[in-house]
Amino acid sequence: MTATNGQPGHFELSGVSKAFPGVRALESVDFDVRAGEVHVLLGENGAGKSTLIKIMGGVHRPDDGSVRVDGAPVRFGGPSDAERLGVSTIHQEMALVPGLSVAENIHLGRPPRRFGLIDRARMRADAAELVERTGLDLDVDATVGELGVAQRQRVEIAKALSVDTRFLIMDEPTAVLSRSEVTTLFGIVADLTRRGVGVVFISHLLGEVAEVGDRVTVLRDGAKVGELAADADTEELVRLMVGRPLEQQYPARDADIGEQRLEVRGLSRSGALDDVTFTARAGEVVGVGGLVGAGRTELVRAIFGADRYDGGGVWLDGARVPPGDVAAARASGLALVPEDRAGQGLVLGASVEENLGLATLSDRTRAGLVDLADQRASAERTVRSLRIRVDDLARPALTLSGGNQQKIVIGKWLLTRPKVLILDEPTRGIDVGAKAEIYELINELTAGGTTVIVVSSDLPELLGVSDRVLVMADGRLRGELSRAEATQEDVMALAVAHGNGADDDA
Ligand SMILES: Nc1ncnc2c1ncn2[C@@H]1O[C@H](COP(=O)(O)OP(=O)(O)OP(=O)(O)O)[C@@H](O)[C@H]1O
Ligand SMILES: [Mg+2]
Known part of the structure; x- marks a missing residue:
C-alpha cells in the first residue's frame, strides 16, 4: 500500500472541474471513498456521474482540482496508472472485444502465461472458477459479440472482479441484471467491503441506494448538491436530483381504446417462442412482463422482423406483416426501440x-x-x-x-x-425525471391512436403504464392481467409458475 500521511484506503477528489466543448461536465466537485464503504453517486442523465468516475479511473484528466490516493496527490496519465493503484472500473459503455470469448475478455491485457505463451487452458479454468465464485450466469466459451446486453454486463463485472482491487467503481452495473443477480452482486460487494475495498456505485434505481450504500452524493448539472447517509428519504434524493419535488411518477392514464390493430397469432421459433397469440388495440398500452430470458425480447424482435420465425404470423390493421423484413415492418407502421440501444x-x-x-x-x-x-x-x-x-x-x-x-x-x-410502437426496456438507465416524461409521451401517443407495447422488468413501471399486462415464461404467454386487477405478486406468480423460479427479475 502506498499510504503516506496515515490515510490508507482513501480516494479523494477535491474541487474537481472538467469541461468538454460546450459543456461544463463538473464544477468544483468534492468526492471521496474510503476503504470498506460503498459510496453511491446519484444524478440525472448528464449530471456528470460518469465523468467523475472516469477521472477516478484515469480516463479523463481534471481541468482543475486535485486527486489524492491514500493522502498522496496523484496525476493519472491514463487508465493503467489508476489500475496500478488498484482502481478497477466497470464502465457504463461496455469495453469488451466482440470477437473474443468470455474467458479471453475477462483476461484481456493480462492473460495467464506458461513458458512465455498464453496459457489457454488456465485462462478458461480461471474464468470458469471466477464465474462460479461470483454466481454469475455465464458461459466462458461463448463469443462476446453473440451475447445479449445482460450477458455482456456480466462479463464486465467478472472482468473487474478478476483483479486485485482496492477501489471498485461501478457505473450502472445493475441496469441489465435480473433481480437474483443484483442480490448476488450486492453480496459480492458486501464481501469486498468487508475485505477493505472502497466501492463507488452509480444507479438510477433509487431503491438500490439504501440497499447497497453507506453514503450517497447527489450531482446536479455538474455540481455537488448534497451528501447524505444512504438511508436518506427517497423523496429527498429525488428533490436533490431534479431540483424540485416530483409529483407523480406515473401520470394518470385516461385510456381511449379503439379498434383492434395488431394481431400476433401462433408465433413460434424453435427454442425461443412457443405459439404466442395476442392482440392489441389502437390507443392501448400492452405491457409484457416476465423474467430475463422468458422470451420477451425474442417476441418483439420477431414481430418487428428483426428475427425470423418458423410458425405463425403478425397482422397490422388486417394486413400480414412480412416475416423477417424490418424495412417492410417499418413501412407498415411498426417501430421497435431495442433493448441494446448502444x-x-x-x-x-x-x-x-x-x-x-x-x-x-x-x-x-x-x-x-x-x-x-x-x-x-x-x-x-x-x-x-x-x-x-x-x-x-x-x-x-x-x-x-x-x-x-x-x-x-x-x-x-x-x-x-408509428401505428405500433414497441419499447423494449425503455427506461433502463434513464433518470427519474426523464422516466416520467417518457410515460407522459406514451400517454400522448396513445391518445393519438398509437398502440404501444412495453417490455419491462421494472414491475411498478409495467403496472404503472400498461392497460393490460401479458406475462411470458419459457417463450410462452402464461397469462394476461388487466390494469385494474394486476399486482406485482400476480405478475411474478405467472412469470415463475412454469419457468425456472430461481431467476426472478422483479
Ligand atoms: N467525451 C465527451 N465529450 C464531450 N462531452 C462529454 C463527453 N463525455 C461527457 N460529456 C458531457 O458531459 C456531461 C456529463 O456527462 P456524463 O456522462 O458524466 O453524465 P452522467 O451523469 O453519467 O449521465 P447518465 O446518467 O446519462 O449516464 C454531459 O453533458 C455530456 O454530454
Ligand atoms: Mg453515465
Whole structure:
C-alpha cells in the first residue's frame, strides 16, 4: 500500500472541474471513498456521474482540482496508472472485444502465461472458477459479440472482479441484471467491503441506494448538491436530483381504446417462442412482463422482423406483416426501440441530428437529397420534448451521457410516427425525471391512436403504464392481467409458475 500521511484506503477528489466543448461536465466537485464503504453517486442523465468516475479511473484528466490516493496527490496519465493503484472500473459503455470469448475478455491485457505463451487452458479454468465464485450466469466459451446486453454486463463485472482491487467503481452495473443477480452482486460487494475495498456505485434505481450504500452524493448539472447517509428519504434524493419535488411518477392514464390493430397469432421459433397469440388495440398500452430470458425480447424482435420465425404470423390493421423484413415492418407502421440501444440503436460517430434522422431518412429524401431543414426542425423538436441534454445538434452522439444517448434512440423511432410502437426496456438507465416524461409521451401517443407495447422488468413501471399486462415464461404467454386487477405478486406468480423460479427479475 502506498499510504503516506496515515490515510490508507482513501480516494479523494477535491474541487474537481472538467469541461468538454460546450459543456461544463463538473464544477468544483468534492468526492471521496474510503476503504470498506460503498459510496453511491446519484444524478440525472448528464449530471456528470460518469465523468467523475472516469477521472477516478484515469480516463479523463481534471481541468482543475486535485486527486489524492491514500493522502498522496496523484496525476493519472491514463487508465493503467489508476489500475496500478488498484482502481478497477466497470464502465457504463461496455469495453469488451466482440470477437473474443468470455474467458479471453475477462483476461484481456493480462492473460495467464506458461513458458512465455498464453496459457489457454488456465485462462478458461480461471474464468470458469471466477464465474462460479461470483454466481454469475455465464458461459466462458461463448463469443462476446453473440451475447445479449445482460450477458455482456456480466462479463464486465467478472472482468473487474478478476483483479486485485482496492477501489471498485461501478457505473450502472445493475441496469441489465435480473433481480437474483443484483442480490448476488450486492453480496459480492458486501464481501469486498468487508475485505477493505472502497466501492463507488452509480444507479438510477433509487431503491438500490439504501440497499447497497453507506453514503450517497447527489450531482446536479455538474455540481455537488448534497451528501447524505444512504438511508436518506427517497423523496429527498429525488428533490436533490431534479431540483424540485416530483409529483407523480406515473401520470394518470385516461385510456381511449379503439379498434383492434395488431394481431400476433401462433408465433413460434424453435427454442425461443412457443405459439404466442395476442392482440392489441389502437390507443392501448400492452405491457409484457416476465423474467430475463422468458422470451420477451425474442417476441418483439420477431414481430418487428428483426428475427425470423418458423410458425405463425403478425397482422397490422388486417394486413400480414412480412416475416423477417424490418424495412417492410417499418413501412407498415411498426417501430421497435431495442433493448441494446448502444449496439443496435445508435451510430456513435454520427451527430445527434443525423442519429435522430436515421429512421426517417428515406421519408425526407427526394431525388437522392435529404431535406436537411426538415431534419433539423424535427431533431430540435425531439431534443426539446425528451429534454435531451446537448447544446449543439452537430455533436457526435458519443459525447452524450449514457441516458441521453438512449433518449436519442427513443426519439428517432418516435419521429417515424408509428401505428405500433414497441419499447423494449425503455427506461433502463434513464433518470427519474426523464422516466416520467417518457410515460407522459406514451400517454400522448396513445391518445393519438398509437398502440404501444412495453417490455419491462421494472414491475411498478409495467403496472404503472400498461392497460393490460401479458406475462411470458419459457417463450410462452402464461397469462394476461388487466390494469385494474394486476399486482406485482400476480405478475411474478405467472412469470415463475412454469419457468425456472430461481431467476426472478422483479
Ligand atoms: N467525451 C465527451 N465529450 C464531450 N462531452 C462529454 C463527453 N463525455 C461527457 N460529456 C458531457 O458531459 C456531461 C456529463 O456527462 P456524463 O456522462 O458524466 O453524465 P452522467 O451523469 O453519467 O449521465 P447518465 O446518467 O446519462 O449516464 C454531459 O453533458 C455530456 O454530454
Ligand atoms: Mg453515465
